[in-house]
Amino acid sequence: MRTNGIKIAFISTLLISGLNSPLLFAGSKATAINNKINAVISSKxxxxxxKNENWKLALVTGKDAQVVFMNISPKTNPNNEIGLETHQFDQVIFVVEGQAKSVLNGKKSTVTAGDMIFIPQGVPHNFINLNVKKPFKIISVYSATDIPENAAYKQKSDTPQE
Structure with a gap:
């Protein structure tokens, strides 16, 4: 369980550093071969x-973690929200654009571009876009995979039901 926290902290640090420099996911050659996962560099x-116009877009999928772009808007989901959900893994969200009402374990607050939200496993959460004309865009880092590798869902209704 401790390694999941370390992974999230590591990935979070890399994402934050991506504001000014390339994002680096790297490991030893042996690790990449054993996991059958290549190191990834994602600049900017x-x-x-x-620029993401999809409801969900998997940027990087590893053995035990995933980075997903999300675009919450009436165009991608008529309800203009993620919808109440709970995961069996930790999640870190970086708000890239827009403003939303966050509901974390029943507690409401407002989040805006530049904010980071850590959601422990099992915590019910939802994000409701506060603007019907502009999207709420986030980068979500999961400590497990949430959607298939290279998946792109234009709208929430395209997402397979859990």
């Missing part, structure tokens, strides 16, 4: 997330 990840 926040700019990439701003």
């Amino acid at each position: 990840v926040f700019e990439m997330a701003k």
